[in-house]
Amino acid sequence: MKAFVASVEDVFREASARWTLLAYFALSSLFILIFAFAVNLDIVDGALAGAKLFGRSVEFRGGSVDLDRLVLGFESGFSAFLYLVGTFLAVFATAHLVPRLQEKGTVDLYLSRPVGRVPLLLSRYAAGLLLSASNLLYLIGSIWIIVIWKTKVAHPRFLLGGGVILFAIAALLAFAFLVGVVTSSTGVSIMATYGVFFFSALLAGHDRIAAALSKEWQAKAVNGLYWIFPKTAELGQAVVAFVSAGAAPQRLQQSLNVWPFATTAAFGAACLALASLLFRRKDF
């Protein structure tokens, strides 16, 4: 356990020393600043001032909208953007963890200690997730606080939606680790993981794609791939549906079921298990 914790700490120390942590949080801070600037625009201030004068409704597109609902709508929409930004930043900031460990002259130093290979790999995975979680908390937490400060409306679901984003990151990071173990390349890990993200999103329309294909085996292959790959599109919709607390359209609400989560978890677990197996068997 001591070695596991030491390895996790080492990742954080490395991240801060190599500017990764700083760049990661600086980019998040930039989003937060842009958001803070946007909510301080006169138009927003005016609408909110009106809401304070005339109860809890705001003039919006010629009609009157309840402030609570307006904030909920904004937060659920913005959570989709945060899902994209959060996962992309997380993959970018953590994909180097395995390739750098496997560098000649470095891997010898770590593996010559009385630490199993699998615990060493898992400690870096845990460190990557912790790093991502802390950044997500900073990013989403800051926006949540700004919204509360401006509107006095607090929706804990917006904050908790970060859990779904972290779940998607966990699956993608497992895939990045698998690619890292096989190729020892940070660049390939990042590109392959982004590739999986987009390819999986494309597969969300597997029904329509399969219907357009002329051969049955091709249709079966597309449907099979859909079930194998993580459900990046559905998870994005699930974040929105979760944050909106039932106010989102029915199409999005359907994503909030067990299958996208179960199949994505299976994909992540399989990637991590395969990465562990290959890392254990690898000659350095």
Next chain:
Amino acid sequence: MASAISVSGLFKRYEARFGGISILALDDVSLQVEAGEIFGLLGPNGAGKTTAVKILLGLTHATAGEASLLGVPVGRPESRRRVGYLPEGHRFPGYLTARATLSVFGRMSGMSSEAIRSRTEELLARLRLSDWADVRVKKFSKGMVQRLGLAAALVHDPEVLLLDEPTDGVDPVGRREIRDLLREEAARGRAILLNSHLLSEIEQTCDRVAILRKGRIVRAGRIEDLTRREARYRMAVEPVDEPLLEAFRATGAAVERVNGHLLLSVRDLAHVNLLVDRLRAEGRSLKELSPDKSSLEDVFVDLVRSGGETGEPEKVN
């Protein structure tokens, strides 16, 4: 009681991928290193030295054979608990200070914070790094990084040390200090396996050596035994002339003149004494007489050349 390092019938074949050539890196290697012994592993580039050490540490998997450290089969993390390793070309994180480096690797070896603190001070002082304790490793010279590597290998007070080119990049004073340190560790009962190209270093430090060529141990033993040449003596006489040489040859000795010395090949010690008697009878003065020893380098070069130009591993289709 189990040997500190035990290797028996070790084979390692790097399998070919995509139709390439597979390489037999280790071919039936067996060796034992006992506590308190410094053992040198020699060989030309690609002879299999580093592969052997990596198998001992579980960094590489053996194709066949057995190896253990302090009686624990290699591959289990437990086998590395009491082992210190200094790899060749190690890359300690440049962002860590010397103190933090020892702390990270001490903790990874399961040490308590208190034990790490006291051991760190001791080792930094012993390796002349105390003034650099809180400086980042990226500012260190090559020799300093090497000394830090040795400190990291020793931080958990291991019973077995596996060192790959430990004096690489270290100045002569530092080399002497490292040699002394290794001698001290051996005197404390530590088993040390030294992997080096610097044969003079090995000769001055090791008790026994094994020479690897193409993955096979072609010679092993104590350095005195490997470097001794049977029944050859070096003699300095004054004056040397042809009648004296003829008198020596008449006894059956082979005589060569080399750099002002006579190199004598004789049957045995009695034969040497006979030559000394002849010398005196001829009224010559004996200035020096010593057994002729070859250097470890001579032995090494002879062995490597006898097996072909290089000691690189066999390629197997």
